[in-house]
Amino acid sequence: MYLYDDFDKQxxxxxxxxxxxxxxxxxSGALTEDEFKPLRLMxxxxxxxxxxxxxxxxxxxxxSSAQLRTLASVARRFDKGYGHxxxxxxxxxxxxxxxxxxxxxxxxxxxxxxxxxxxxNCVRNITTxxxxxxxPDEIEDPRIWAEIVRQHSTMxxxxxxxxxxxxxxxxxxxxDRAAIKVHDIGLRMLRNGAGETGFEVSVGGGLGxxxxxxxxxxxxxxxxxxxxxVEAILRVxxxxxxxxxxxxxxxxxxVHELGAEKFGRDVDAEWQKIKDGVLALxxxxxxxxxxxxxxxxxxxxxxxxxELTEARATDAEFAAWLGNAVANHKMPGYAIVTxxxxxxxxxxxxxxxxxxxxxxxxAERYSFGEIRVNHxxxxxxxxVAQRDLPALWRALGAIGLATPNVGLVSDIISCPGLDYCSLxxxxxxxxxxxxxRRFANLGAQRGIGRLHINISGCINACGHHxxxxxxxxxxxxxxxxxFQVTLGGRSDEKAELGALLGxxxxxxxxxxxxxxxxxxYIELRERPDELFLxxxxxxxxxxxxxxxxxxx
Amino acid sequence: xxxxxxxxxxxxxxxxxxxNRLSDGAVVYRAASGEWTTQFTRAAVAxxxxxxxxxxxxxxxxxxxxxxxxxxxxxxxxxxxLRPGNLRESIxxxxxxxxxxxx
Amino acid sequence: MQLVxxxxxxxxxxxxVLDDAGLPDGPILLQAERFLADSAELAARAAPVGVxxxxxxxxxxxxxxxxxxxxxxxxxxxxxxxxxxxxxRQLREQCGFQGELRASGDVLRDQYLxxxxxxxxxxxxRKDADVAAFxxxxxxxxxxxxxxxxxxxxxxxxxxxxxxxxxTSMPALQAxxx
Numbered sequence: 094m095y096l097y098d099d100f101d102k103q104x105x106x107x108x109x110x111x112x113x114x115x116x117x118x119x120x121s122g123a124l125t126e127d128e129f130k131p132l133r134l135m136x137x138x139x140x141x142x143x144x145x146x147x148x149x150x151x152x153x154x155x156x157s158s159a160q161l162r163t164l165a166s167v168a169r170r171f172d173k174g175y176g177h178x179x180x181x182x183x184x185x186x187x188x189x190x191x192x193x194x195x196x197x198x199x200x201x202x203x204x205x206x207x208x209x210x211x212x213x214n215c216v217r218n219i220t221t222x223x224x225x226x227x228x229p230d231e232i233e234d235p236r237i238w239a240e241i242v243r244q245h246s247t248m249x250x251x252x253x254x255x256x257x258x259x260x261x262x263x264x265x266x267x268x269d270r271a272a273i274k275v276h277d278i279g280l281r282m283l284r285n286g287a288g289e290t291g292f293e294v295s296v297g298g299g300l301g302x303x304x305x306x307x308x309x310x311x312x313x314x315x316x317x318x319x320x321x322x323v324e325a326i327l328r329v330x331x332x333x334x335x336x337x338x339x340x341x342x343x344x345x346x347x348v349h350e351l352g353a354e355k356f357g358r359d360v361d362a363e364w365q366k367i368k369d370g371v372l373a374l375x376x377x378x379x380x381x382x383x384x385x386x387x388x389x390x391x392x393x394x395x396x397x398x399x400e401l402t403e404a405r406a407t408d409a410e411f412a413a414w415l416g417n418a419v420a421n422h423k424m425p426g427y428a429i430v431t432x433x434x435x436x437x438x439x440x441x442x443x444x445x446x447x448x449x450x451x452x453x454x455x456a457e458r459y460s461f462g463e464i465r466v467n468h469x470x471x472x473x474x475x476x477v478a479q480r481d482l483p484a485l486w487r488a489l490g491a492i493g494l495a496t497p498n499v500g501l502v503s504d505i506i507s508c509p510g511l512d513y514c515s516l517x518x519x520x521x522x523x524x525x526x527x528x529x530r531r532f533a534n535l536g537a538q539r540g541i542g543r544l545h546i547n548i549s550g551c552i553n554a555c556g557h558h559x560x561x562x563x564x565x566x567x568x569x570x571x572x573x574x575x576f577q578v579t580l581g582g583r584s585d586e587k588a589e590l591g592a593l594l595g596x597x598x599x600x601x602x603x604x605x606x607x608x609x610x611x612x613x614y615i616e617l618r619e620r621p622d623e624l625f626l627x628x629x630x631x632x633x634x635x636x637x638x639x640x641x642x643x644x645x
Numbered sequence: 646x647x648x649x650x651x652x653x654x655x656x657x658x659x660x661x662x663x664x665n666r667l668s669d670g671a672v673v674y675r676a677a678s679g680e681w682t683t684q685f686t687r688a689a690v691a692x693x694x695x696x697x698x699x700x701x702x703x704x705x706x707x708x709x710x711x712x713x714x715x716x717x718x719x720x721x722x723x724x725x726x727l728r729p730g731n732l733r734e735s736i737x738x739x740x741x742x743x744x745x746x747x748x
Numbered sequence: 749m750q751l752v753x754x755x756x757x758x759x760x761x762x763x764x765v766l767d768d769a770g771l772p773d774g775p776i777l778l779q780a781e782r783f784l785a786d787s788a789e790l791a792a793r794a795a796p797v798g799v800x801x802x803x804x805x806x807x808x809x810x811x812x813x814x815x816x817x818x819x820x821x822x823x824x825x826x827x828x829x830x831x832x833x834x835x836x837r838q839l840r841e842q843c844g845f846q847g848e849l850r851a852s853g854d855v856l857r858d859q860y861l862x863x864x865x866x867x868x869x870x871x872x873x874r875k876d877a878d879v880a881a882f883x884x885x886x887x888x889x890x891x892x893x894x895x896x897x898x899x900x901x902x903x904x905x906x907x908x909x910x911x912x913x914x915x916t917s918m919p920a921l922q923a924x925x926x
């Protein structure tokens with residue numbers, strides 16, 4: 094848990110004061126909307142279908158209980174009592190008035206929260222593994238490096254007016270839970286032959302109109318060089334990224350047009366000029382940032398304590414939740430708990446202020462006051478003692494956060510869609526709700542196995558449909574809502590873009606189609622434990638297409 | 646639906662001018678009086694492209710109350726009343742089609 | 749448009765020279781092509797020479813001529829086009845340019861801090877209403893995370909200097925603060 098010091102706090106406070114002034118100048122007319130829009134975007138303020146939307150940054154998905162309480166309080170005071178967790182580990186409020194935004198931001202700032210750079214053509218939230226710091230398979234905590242890059246990219250004078258938005262993700266495990274291959278810069282921590290830890294750097298990944306997987310341009314970058322190398326990438330992009338066409342302005346287009354090799358050489362040429370300058374990270378600087386991360390005072394506990402084994406043996410519901418939502422922790426006697434924000438029939442990723450407050454209390458009691466946000470729109474309690482799991486489960490159940498569907502077919506990832514978003518072609522939330530109702534039966538879900546459905550209401554792909562095992566993309570045909578269906582996408586270290594199933598299907602048939610796809614999988618899989626993804630990989634899309642479109 | 650902000654102005658039927666209120670983002674419609682109203686039923690209706698363009702120009706000149714004005718289709722009911730002409734405008738008028746969490 | 753430098757509105761002493769025109773006496777401001785073509789002759793001029801450098805041209809092409817230049821004008825066709833920030837930093841920090849670095853085009857008060865930190869020291873302010881903010885800038889920010897051309901120390905460095913030794917003890921803030 095990163096602790097703000099005076100510097101961090103001062104910057105956020107000064108930003109609030111600046112934005113207050115900018116809002117006042119907009120409301121008085123001293124600023125036109127054209128002039129104000131980029132300024133409000135750089136504070137995460139969008140204008141959507143019915144209202145302004147504020148996107149609050151949750152750096153690398155880590156929140157304290159106090160911060161979660163502040164989010165709840167803002168939801169109550171300034172919004173309609175709830176918030177939406179996003180696919181980039183942030184939180185969105187959908188109803189805050191512009192004239193109240195300075196006050197809401199002041200409240201957020203008092204807890205070290207802000208909306209800085211959650212929009213605009215600048216470097217956005219650095220996202221990472223929601224199990225950072227506690228995953229057994231991790232090399233070291235990637236959040237330290239995420240924080241170093243976050244600071245460097247915050248209000249950077251050279252990179253605040255890039256050709257387009259810029260997203261960076263970092264992972265430190267062989268199993269990539271941060272989707273780095275579909276980010277503008279993907280950083281993978283690894284050890285080289287000499288046992289040194291560094292970064293594999295890939296560039297040009299991204300979804301949207303022209304999806305690409307990132308290409309590695311630096312197989313091993315020493316830690317010392319992280320900032321100077323990122324700076325070199327940003328400088329090449331700032332100067333040579335396209336600015337003539339908003340749909341061709343991401344770095345992925347530049348990397349594609351130049352070729353990864355040439356792009357890498359251009360970056361290297363710039364990097365050579367700056368790598369030994371002020372951006373070289375000396376160990377004292379890194380240690381200072383690392384020192385500001387507070388880690389729990391873990392107790393000396395054993396795995397499988399009696400409280401856990403007894404509850405597992407006697408309570409089938411608890412056992413089901415345990416098997417689904419609880420993962421191994423690097424410390425003996427502890428566990429990582431995922432809280433599903435996808436109860437049956439609910440909008441995916443939403444939490445009420447009441448739930449946030451209650452969860453803040455539970456986090457204090459059971460997780461050293463820390464919560465994580467998953468890019469799959471769920472939450473995580475990262476430091477739970479195994480002996481506390483039964484009590485925690487009961488408490489989570491009481492606030493609706495214990496649905497044992499994590500990673501299963503009803504754990505749907507969905508953008509807000511046309512119900513909220515001015516960019517959307519179709520609604521997405523009602524589709525997710527309908528699917529979650531149809532697949533509500535937990536036994537059936539366990540029989541289906543791990544299956545991610547991702548829904549985007551438009552080509553901007555905020556639902557990450559390209560990398561969904563089943564991806565749904567909303568399109569408009571003749572004023573009606575339709576969906577393109579893709580199969581076989583994945584966002585982990587074996588990242589792949591989904592393949593189109595067939596012609597787009599109308600809104601009132603899309604849930605049937607998904608059911609047909611799942612039925613086809615059950616019929617076609619080699620064994621019950623062959624995952625949906627593996628079946629698609631093995632036999633391709635054609636057999637699914639035949640079955641789905643046979644009667645359509 | 647494809648954002649009307651990205652399409653060229655074209656009139657295929659009656660239209661109104663709509664925008665978002667600057668202060669709170671609420672959906673507003675241009676009334677015949679030149680005021681902005683949240684009441685869809687008080688929106689001025691244009692049936693020709695020149696009238697629509699005039700209304701739009703006047704609306705855009707007034708950037709202090711409303712933001713991002715554009716032309717939105719409406720449909721005439723048999724009884725002469727009006728309703729929003731597509732799903733997007735219907736959602737803008739009525740709010741999200743789903744229940745809000747906790748509500 | 750008003751020219752601001754060193755927190756004052758000043759008259760522009762440079763005369764802009766159209767490409768084919770003869771060179772007047774006194775400080776002159778040339779377009780890039782003309783400057784490059786005539787660079788050797790211009791070196792003989794006593795009066796200051798300036799160049800308008802397009803934001804889509806490599807600074808490396810200008811670098812060999814910097815010792816002949818008293819002024820470089822970089823452009824912002826729209827304030828959203830941030831290429832000149834990179835050019836400015838490269839000129840200041842990599843090439844060591846110490847003359848006047850002037851921002852022109854869509855130069856607005858809300859980008860003042862970025863401009864200064866990128867190394868600009870003169871501003872063709874587009875809106876008269878913004879001039880006051882360039883002459884007497886509101887002291888909006890006192891800390892900056894990253895080192896840049898304005899020589900302010902970055903937060904990472906200041907934190908270390910604030911400690912007598914680079915120890916890793918916990919800061920005074922309690923975790924419960926937030």
